[in-house]
Structure formats: structure tokens, C-alpha cells
Amino acid sequence: MVSMSGEVATCKSEATVVTDHFPVGLRVLVVDDDVVCLRIIEQMLRRCKYSVTTCTQAMVALNLLREKRGTFDIVLSDVHMPDMDGFKLLELVGLEMDLPVIMMSGDGRTNLVMRGVQHGACDYLIKPIRDEELKNIWQHVVRKRYNSSKEPECSGSLDDNDRYRRRSDDAECASSVIEGADGVLKPQKKKREAKEDDTEMENDDPSTTKKPRVVWSVELHQQFVSAVNQLGIDKAVPKRILELMNVPGLTRENVASHLQENQKFRLYLKRLSGVVQQQGGLPSTFCGPIEQNSELGSLGRFDIQALAASGQIPPETLTALHAELLGRSTSNLVLPAVEQQNLVQVSLQQAKCIPVDQVMAYGQPLLKCPASISNSKHLSQAILSAEDVHSGFGSQRAKNICMSGPPEVNRSINVQPSCLVLPSQLPGHFQVGDSPASISRAGSLSKSSVIDYGVLSPQSNNSSGVVQVLDRELKPECGLNRLPSGGSLSRSCSINADNSVDLQLHNSSSAFGSSKQLPGLIPSHLGSPVPYCINSSLVLDQGRMKGASIPSRFAVDESDSPMCNFNTAKIYLEETKVKQEPNMNVMENAKVGPAIFQKFQPGDLMSVFSD
């Protein structure tokens, strides 16, 4: 607070720097058996300030991608490789990692490029590759994130639509039908089928005769789902699914493409199954989750999501609804011991929605007690009681669930980012300067990141270290150790944290923070755990520690008046909840946003650090 005015500028410039430099550090994996090209592309990418990993063998690349999930943003792959066809790699990466893949080849003949496109390449570069082309590849990363944050809505509604359509179609095609011709297909469907057809074509010679199309009827889909469940969602590979389904005429490609289409759905299932399994103690019967999914699907995905997507519901409301929706059924949740892969992807979404959540959860108390210290006390009490009282638990759990909840939630963020975060919203998706980040910074009771760890920690195996650190530091609440969920643990830590604890955490954070990343990115780290969550566990740890995000709390203490404003705005948002004037609300935020934003200076945070 001392040198506030000076730091306003710092913060501002920092924020813009972060967004200006967005593609810097984009993590690119280049796979090419031709070392000449590999070296040149590597150098070009370095010139773009991307972080480059090169690899001469497709198999090695694939293993790298599998082992270090989430450590790459984009893949560049050659088409002709001796150990594995580039298209095969493309397909596998698309199926398993859902990363944008750019194909490269010296051979730019149309049929080859077509194959690339059909396999899902987001771009096809013809050698010689020029640096102008590489400068722009970040757009695919952004587009993918942007789309995938929307996609759940799309695919969700598409799924549902399909289901509905299929139901209505059922009269016509009663059971699982393998059609030879597309005459019967409705226009919408036709489009879909065409796509499927394309994906089939790639696997064989395009010149071969038309293959029968598979219509994924309800029954067939159910078979598919039960096969997936039987296998375990993680082990469900097309081949095994096909074996289990045992449907004549169905090919591996059909299953693969269906699986691909249902990737989001699959993630969703995964998460839900984790939740329900833990909650109800159901072993691995997956029917529970499925049912639940369809239930929630209709509610969560369809109606609310659709509204949110159209911008009619402010994200807070959406989150609240989700919390309610999910909280009810899963009040007794123990954090799912989800496997890491799931995690990584989930965490991306979690991270995004946390801030919103945050505002919703803590906004009110903050408003009530403007004085900084009483703020934190009040908060900690509030939360503590929440810990103690079981009913209180419910709401907290609900938040957890909400965070690990349906992927759609992040779509809501799409509605909101532009308003709060001045920098463009795209970069936010990538790494830094995320708009939710700034929200949480603004709302900056933001235990957001801490909560995040909590949620995350059970997921990564070696997260125990972090939790331990937190435990140790937060002795006052050592009773917490008994709490089953890491989430509540760390959360209560952070909430509990008053100044002294904060300082301790600071120490730890400075100890753990990776020196490389700290300087430039601090502001975003505070608010946005996103990049770290995406990364492998190691990076996660860093993210956690750094993200201890205490600094922002200090910032709150120091400048509570704007906070109040902000929260008023937020609460206003909350109260108006439904529809009406979403845009107005958004505008409101936009106005308040900058002012608050400036108050939370990296400098402040830094001074805290130096304290």
C-alpha cells in the first residue's frame, strides 16, 4: 500500500506485457524423421520464442506425449515417417490428447493434404516451411481452447440433440442400423454422417467404394457406453470396445470416431463416475453415473448451458446453479481419486471456473465487513464453521463438485472474460492474464488457487508433499488433517490463514516457486493456476506453491474499498441472476474491473514477498 501509485503503472504494464507476449513460451513438439527440417524448424520456432522439443521418431513422440501429458500445447508432425505414419500419430494424438496437430510434408498433393484434414490436422504445411507460417501456429492452440471451452455445449447439445433425434428416428430405424445409403438421412444428420464417412475414408484408400455408414442409435450408443464402462473409461480403446460391443458390421474406425466424438462426454462421465463412486460407495458399477449424467445432462448441459451460452445467465448464476444441482446429490463427497490424466484435463476446467465460484462464495462476507482484518477473521470463521457444521460442508462440497463438475462450466467463463479482463480474452485461455484470473485477483480473497490445489492434490500421487506443507504451516487447524478431502484441507488452510500464516506460506511459495517463471508472470500466477494445473504433477506443485496466492489476499486487505465496489457489483450480478440484462451486468463489471485491477499490484505482492 505504501507505494501504491507507482505500482499501478507496474501492474498495468505487466498485464499488457503478459498479453502482448502471449505466444511466447508456447510448448511445441516437433516430430520429423528428417533431421535437416527438424533443425531448421526448431530454430524457427525458437526465433518465435516458443519452447521447442524435437523428436525424430513418431513412437518416441507419442510416448513423450503420453508420459508428459499436458506439457505440450501443440504438435508439429511430419507426414512420412518410417516408424509410424504421421497420420496415425495425428489420429492417436487427437484421440488421446486432444492437442492441435499441424502436419508438414514436402508433398503437397491434394489427396495427401485431404487425408491430413480428414484425420483432424488443424493445419497442413508444405515444406519448405517458412517462419511466417510458424509465427502463427499459436492461433491453433487458442482456437482449440476456445472451441473446446465451447464444445461441451456444442457436443453436449449435439449429443442430446442426437439422442432426441434418434429417439424420433427410432420409429424409422428401430435398432442399430447399418445403412448403405444416405437417402433417409435428415439434413442435419447427413452432415454428421458425412463427417463420419470422411473419417472412415481416411483409413482406407479414398478411392474404394462407399462403406456402410453406422448410425449410432440409442441402443448402439448404450452398448458403446456399457462397453466403455466395462472396460473402465481409461482403458477404453476402440479395439476393445469393438470386441465388447460385438456388433456385426461395426468397424474399429466407427468406434474410434464415435469415441472421439464422445471424448468430452467421456471426460464428463469420468468425473461424474469418480464423484459418484466415492460418494455412494458404488464400486465400479457405472450405471449410476450414466443415469446421473443423463439427468444432469438434461439439466446442466442443456437448459442452463444453453442459456449461459447465449449469454443470458451470468456465469455466477450458472456456477451457483451447478453448485446447487450437484451439491444436493453429492453432499457427502470425498474427493475422487481420479487418475492423473483425467485430472489434468479436469483441472484446466476447474481452474477456469474457480474464480467465479470464489466470488460467489466469499463476496458476501467481504462486503459485510469492510475492515481488512475483520474480513479475514470473519471469513475464516465462516469457513471454519462451515467445516464444523456438516450442512455447511454441503455447500463447500458443492463447490468442489462444481469445480470438478461438468466441463460446460467453463463456457460460462467465455461469457464473462471480456468484461473483467481488459486484455483480450484469447490469451487468457492460453496461459497467463486469464480473465478469470483477474477476477479472482479482484475478488482476491482468492484462495482460488489454494482451493485448486486442494482439489487437485488428491489427484496427483505425489501431491502429498504439498498437503503436508500446508498442514505443517497451519497447525492452528490441525484437526483438519483428519478431513478426508484434500480439498477442504487446503482450503481451510488458506481461509484460516491470517497474516502470520500467510507469511509462512509465502516462504514456502518463494521456496517452491520456480525462479524461471516467477518474475514476469507473478500477477497471473496469483490468479490463474491454469497453466500449472495443466502441467504434469511437478509443475503442478510449483503452481500450487506459487499459487498459494496469498499475495492477493494481502492486496485485499490493503484495498478493501474497491473490493466492496467490486463485490457489490458481483452480488448485484448474483441477485439479478436470471437473464434480464446480462449485458448490463457485464458492463458493470467492466467498469469496476479496471479500477480494482489496478489496486492489486504485483509490487504489493512483491513487497509481501520481501517481507
Place this chain on the structure above:
Amino acid sequence: MLGLGVERLRADMNRLLALLFHQGVLDEQFLQLQQLQDESSPNFVSEVVNIYFQESEKLLRNLRSLLMDRELSDYKKMGVHLNQFIGSSSSIGAKRVRNVCVAFRVASEQNNRLGCLRALELLEHEYCYLKNKLHELFQIEQQRLLAAAVRYPVQH
């Protein structure tokens, strides 16, 4: 005197490059390669070109042995090699080598053995020419750097 040497060597280099461009041996991709050379990788061009030479010679050997197998030439494999050759040649801006490779690939796709043999000979010729010229270029570059390095104490 030495300073003049630097200038002269620079002019020599430019003249050679202009010649190679004029002949169509190199294209602007080679310039891009030069632009990629910076403090972090001061020998980038020669490094890449040397890798290219190694790889190309491997490819040429393979192509020749594939073609020499009179009975069953594996044209498909030849195509794979040629694709790589095309990719790497175009990446360093070896335009004429690349063009010959493309012609070679067409011949191999048509299982045209005679065409392949002719193309291979032409390819070897073009490759040798390129290699010699690039070596010449790098030699001048080396001399220029040496001369430039010598100049500083003289100026004192």
C-alpha cells in the same frame, strides 16, 4: 589492408550467392536460413547444411542401391526417400536438387526405371554441384570471419 580484405571477401560471397540464385541452384529459402543464424547459434547455416549433406548422401546411396536391384526395384521405398529428399532440399533452399527430386519421384511413381536412372544421375550431378558451391561459400565466409577478427587489434 585487412579491412579491405574483409570487404573483398564479402563481395566475393555476394557474387557467388548471386550466381547460385541466378542459376536456380538456390532460392530464397537459403536466405531465410541465413536469417535464422544468430548469436545463439552462430554456425547455424553450416551446421544445417552439413546435416543436409550427410542425410543426402545417405539418401543417394539408398536410391542408387534400390535402383541397382534390377529385378525388383522398390519404387515405393524410393518414393519415401525422395519425399524426404524433397523436404530437406526445399528446406535449405536447394532448388535445383529439389526439382530433380520431384522429377525423380514422378518417374518412380510410374515405375519408370529408365527415367529413374536418368533422374538419379542428374540428381547426383546437381547435388555435387551444390555441395561444391556451398563449400566454396563457407570457405569464403571462414576467411571473412578470420579477416574480420584480425582487424580489431590493428585498429587499436
